[in-house]
Amino acid sequence: MPPTLRVLRDALLGAGLLAGATSAPADDLTLDNAWLRAVPPVAPAMAGYFELYNRGNRSVRLDGAEVRFAGSAVLRETVVSKDGQRRERGLEEVRLDPGDRLRFRRGRRFLQLTALTDVPRAGQRVEVCLTFTNHGDLCADFEVRHSAP
Amino acid sequence: MLTVFRSWPVLAGLLLLAACAEPRQELPVNTRLGGDFTLTDHHGQPFRLADQQGRVVLMFFGYTHCPDICPATLARVSQVYRNLREAGDADAVQPLFITFDPSRDTPAHLSEYVPWFKANVIGLTGSEAEIRAVAEQYGVVYLQSGDGAAEYDFTHSDYVYLLDQQGRVRKLYPSDFNIDEVTDDVQSLL
Numbered sequence: 477m478p479p480t481l482r483v484l485r486d487a488l489l490g491a492g493l494l495a496g497a498t499s500a501p502a503d504d505l506t507l508d509n510a511w512l513r514a515v516p517p518v519a520p521a522m523a524g525y526f527e528l529y530n531r532g533n534r535s536v537r538l539d540g541a542e543v544r545f546a547g548s549a550v551l552r553e554t555v556v557s558k559d560g561q562r563r564e565r566g567l568e569e570v571r572l573d574p575g576d577r578l579r580f581r582r583g584r585r586f587l588q589l590t591a592l593t594d595v596p597r598a599g600q601r602v603e604v605c606l607t608f609t610n611h612g613d614l615c616a617d618f619e620v621r622h623s624a625p
Numbered sequence: 626m627l628t629v630f631r632s633w634p635v636l637a638g639l640l641l642l643a644a645c646a647e648p649r650q651e652l653p654v655n656t657r658l659g660g661d662f663t664l665t666d667h668h669g670q671p672f673r674l675a676d677q678q679g680r681v682v683l684m685f686f687g688y689t690h691c692p693d694i695c696p697a698t699l700a701r702v703s704q705v706y707r708n709l710r711e712a713g714d715a716d717a718v719q720p721l722f723i724t725f726d727p728s729r730d731t732p733a734h735l736s737e738y739v740p741w742f743k744a745n746v747i748g749l750t751g752s753e754a755e756i757r758a759v760a761e762q763y764g765v766v767y768l769q770s771g772d773g774a775a776e777y778d779f780t781h782s783d784y785v786y787l788l789d790q791q792g793r794v795r796k797l798y799p800s801d802f803n804i805d806e807v808t809d810d811v812q813s814l815l
Contacts, residue, residue: 513696516741518734521692554693561766562694563780583801586693590776622700 504532505572507606509625510618512589513582514598522595524549524587524604524618525580530572537609538578539569544603547591554583564588569609582624596620652787652810655794659786662759664723667735667748674792680719681814682788683807685800686765686781688726689738694783698800701807702785703744708808717815720746725756725767725779763794789814 735748771777
């Protein structure tokens with residue numbers, strides 16, 4: 477979603493003018509185990525992982541993220557075929573129904589960051605804002621690590 | 626424990642059990658995959674696998690634009706290498722990273738990428754034909770997706786290969802291999 481549209485959408489969500497806005501307060505989503513895999517400073521891309529839990533009573537639709545140091549932050553999925561080949565494909569959005577816990581983890585789903593203007597180092601904590609089509613952004617510090625927490 | 630070992634019959638029994646434990650199975654040689662090849666290393670110099678004779682090789686195919694599997698696998702290979710270094714065995718082992726994205730993974734780029742893993746990894750690239758030939762030797766399948774787009778990625782197999790001191794394939798691992806298993810397998814060849 478373009479930044480200008482996102483600002484408009486967030487303003488409307490804040491004013492409760494979009495469907496679902498009033499049913500999705502900020503504390504209805506829980507983000508756990510959020511981290512980015514440490515990569516070399518020249519790496520063109522890096523991946524983020526997290527667990528998202530919908531504690532609310534309405535479905536939400538995750539559609540991407542915004543990250544200060546990445547020109548692009550998209551949801552991706554690794555699909556393994558019967559012959560063992562791996563193929564990555566984009567996810568337009570991921571729906572979380574009430575009570576759903578969504579895990580983004582290595583080799584399955586991940587947040588792909590590309591067009592990196594800066595590559596954070598292991599040990600740093602960087603803000604990543606998950607974005608939704610029917611919910612305000614959910615921002616949190618992701619720790620840069622060599623392996624999963 | 627000391628009390629137990631005062632009983633010599635018990636100690637003798639334990640020693641007998643240890644002696645009778647099944648010896649580690651020798652890793653079989655895979656005769657369908659592998660072979661010598663020459664590519665270009667991340668210093669821009671020719672690299673021939675046969676020149677590694679006498680060293681165990683851990684080999685992985687990937688590309689540096691790969692955000693998920695490839696850096697994770699290289700990190701695991703690096704951990705194996707660090708384990709071996711702590712055991713004093715690192716000099717007998719050579720990790721290799723072969724890109725199947727030579728247009729972006731130039732020697733210059735690889736020379737900035739692979740040293741970061743601190744595992745003496747040699748990055749290898751070459752012409753598309755050279756890399757394709759090596760991939761076929763090792764049964765690696767990869768397919769560029771994106772049809773000429775500026776940004777593209779690959780559908781690919783992602784096994785890690787263990788080669789013995791004669792360059793023969795002895796075992797394949799999934800990219801999320803068990804680090805202790807690979808460390809033990811390498812040491813079994815030394």
